[in-house]
Amino acid sequence: MFAYTIRRLLLMIPTLFGILLLNFLIVQLAPGGPVEQVIARIQGMDTSATQRFSGGGTDTGIQSQQQQMAMSGGESKYRGAQGLDPEFIKSLEKQFGFDKPLHERFWMMLKNYLTFDFGNSYFQDRSVMDLMLEKMPVSISLGLWTTLLIYFISIPLGIRKAVKDGSAFDTWTSGVIIAGYAIPGFLFAILLIVVFAGGKYFNIFPLRGIVSDGWDDMSWPKRILDYFWHIALPVTAMVISGFAGLTILTKNSFLEEINKQYVLTARAKGLPELKVLYGHVFRNAMLIVIAGIPAAMVSIFLTGSLLIETIFSLDGLGLLGFESALNRDYPVMFGTLYLFTLLGFVIKLISDLVMTWVDPRIDFNSQGAR
Secondary structure (H helix, E strand, O other): OHHHHHHHHHHHHHHHHHHHHHHHHHHHHOOOOHHHHHHHHHOOOOOOOOOOOOOOOOHHHHHHHHHHOOOEOOOOOOOOOOEOOHHHHHHHHHHHOOOOOHHHHHHHHHHHHOOOOOOEOOOOOOEHHHHHHHHHHHHHHHHHHHHHHHHHHHHHHHHHHHHOOOOHHHHHHHHHHHHHHHOOHHHHHHHHHHHHEOOOOOEOOOOOOOOOOOHHHOOHHHHHHHHHHHHHHHHHHHHHHHHHHHHHHHHHHHHHHHOOHHHHHHHHOOOOHHHHHHHHHHHHHHHHHHHOHHHHHHHHHHHHHHHHHHHOOOOOHHHHHHHHHHHOOHHHHHHHHHHHHHHHHHHHHHHHHHHHHHOOOOOOOOOOOO
16 A cells, blocks of 8 residues: 555656646636736726735826826737836736746746745735635635535435435435535525525524634633634535535445345344444445545535635635636636645545555555556
């Protein structure tokens, strides 16, 4: 297993390189880059880059600078730059690093990323690492509790449905699962706000933030209660939309194992049902569930939390990545991409190691690094 782990770690290098290269080329060649974002603001056009760009001033300062610039009738490669001083355009390119060739910018990015130096945000004038560390507790809180609750609910429920297949319990829980699967998480989040967060009926839970003002001055029991009070609705919305698939997967996996000969033999020997389920069936049935952990966690931490963070005004990594994409804030975009790609690789490796722990018969060494 040690050799397999080393091969997997080495395989991450070219895979990560390919992912970064492909996304770098797509993003760099796409229109509406950071230079065009600033030009649009100077020209008074609507743009999502609402923060000041690094090294520059406020909107008023930019407009003042525009009035002082000499006007030129030359053509520009940037949309909306006609009439602006070419020297000013060159200063913007230098500020954002676009005065260097494409390949030089890419290699410089790779060299910096080896030391986790993601540079500064274009439009917030702050270190990307500081921004991610600041937003990370929110996303970790949502992702961790959502993942734990989904697995603690789905696995026992899936096992129970497999054992009671065709019963009344299986029928009505299937209805709940279908409803949870059909309702998008963001729609359920809006429903929770309307009912429980002062939208129309009750005003029990807060609508924004992960803790209350003055949280640092509270006693530790009140801090814990306040923290769970704030994350109750967003986590519930994410759990409802995420537990259905895992429950069905667990049920089907257990049903397949329960009908196999070794289970019938174990029952014929008089073994208790719990011993049969958790001593024999569980180890084999859980392999497919464990294999799906990486995709489930990445989905929860990224796709699932993005809209939830927006709806509940939670300033996490999902919202940060979304805003950076709108603003063409490339350092933030690639910093979050790099971090989450590494996280996905590590989670996949850990899931493989857990699979060998659950079933020692699995030998990844004979299969090679996948």
